[in-house]
Amino acid sequence: MRIPLIAGNWKMNGSLALIEDFGNAFSRTSFLSNAIDIAVIPPFLYLANADEAFEGTPVQIGAQTLYGEASGAFTGAVSASMLKEFGVHYVLVGHSERRTLFKEDDAAILAQARAAIDEGIVPILCVGETLEERDENRFDDVVLGQLDAVMKGLSEEQRRQLVVAYEPVWAIGTGRTATPEQAQEVHASLRARLRHYDENLADNMRLLYGGSMKPANAQELLSQADIDGGLIGGASLKPDDFIAICHAAG
Known part of the structure; x- marks a missing residue:
């Protein structure tokens, strides 16, 4: 059974x-620890503060990106091992804003995913x-090409560490909205593509x-058969809204 993740x-x-x-x-909200996974992904500067603030709660922290190298002369970059020291459990790779604004290509995203996995951090x-x-x-x-670019570069064991998030960039700030049925259709296509690699992987990947x-x-979105959680943007900045989404998942 796939445990929902709200990030x-x-x-x-x-x-x-x-x-x-x-x-x-x-700290005032109780969740069944085995019913749902929760992550908050703040800017780098707040990772230590978040780790301290969420101590004793079911919330794990994530980072918004990382660099694909372990160390070196890469001014402004942050490595997976650095994130690990701050208690980071998840890291986003290939976010649409990183692809477009920061020109990160498939090769860079694959390197980031590998670097995260090597440190025991879950790439989203x-x-x-x-x-x-x-x-x-x-x-x-x-x-599916973006999915394949990473999947083909990972080993069978590394693939099992991934979480995949579908962002309909076309429905963000365009006045067009993705219906739950449209979202489910895409998630079903993603899961079908995962079956090309491994049936068990497809059944278990979130x-x-x-x-x-x-x-x-x-x-309504979370009730769809192939949607296992959400990567939340604006609503994640409002504690009551974010917790309400967590309750919907749990």
Whole structure:
């Protein structure tokens, strides 16, 4: 059985005060530890504070990116071993904003995934197509291609460490909305592609939905057969909203 994962990506948002608010909110909230996994993914600067604030709660911390090398003259970069020292359990790789704004390509994303796995950190591989790519019916080329680029570069054992998150970039800030049925269709396609590698892997890999999940739509999205959790953006900055989504998953 796949345990749902709700991961909140703060992007370049947050503050020490927000970390404290979340810590207090989760300390007052009880979850069955084996019913749901929860992660908060703040900017690098707040990782130590988050680790301390979430102590004694079921919340694990994640990082928003990493560099694919272990160490060296890479000014501004952060390695997997550094993240590990701060208690990081998850790390995003291939987020659409990293692909577009920071020009990270498939080779860089594969290196990041390998580096994370080597340190025992779970990579959350983000895949998704733009509005233009969707309108051109290029889902197979783009989204499944992004998945294959990493899967083909990993060993059978390494693949088992992955979580995959589908981000419908075409439905973010465009005025178009992905329905639960559309989200499920893509997740089913992703799981079908995973079966090309390993039946057991396909049955057990968690697939998250990253398209503006919020309290109002979380239950319907999470009830879909192949959606195993959410990568939450805006709602992850509001403790009450984020906890409501966690409750919907648990």
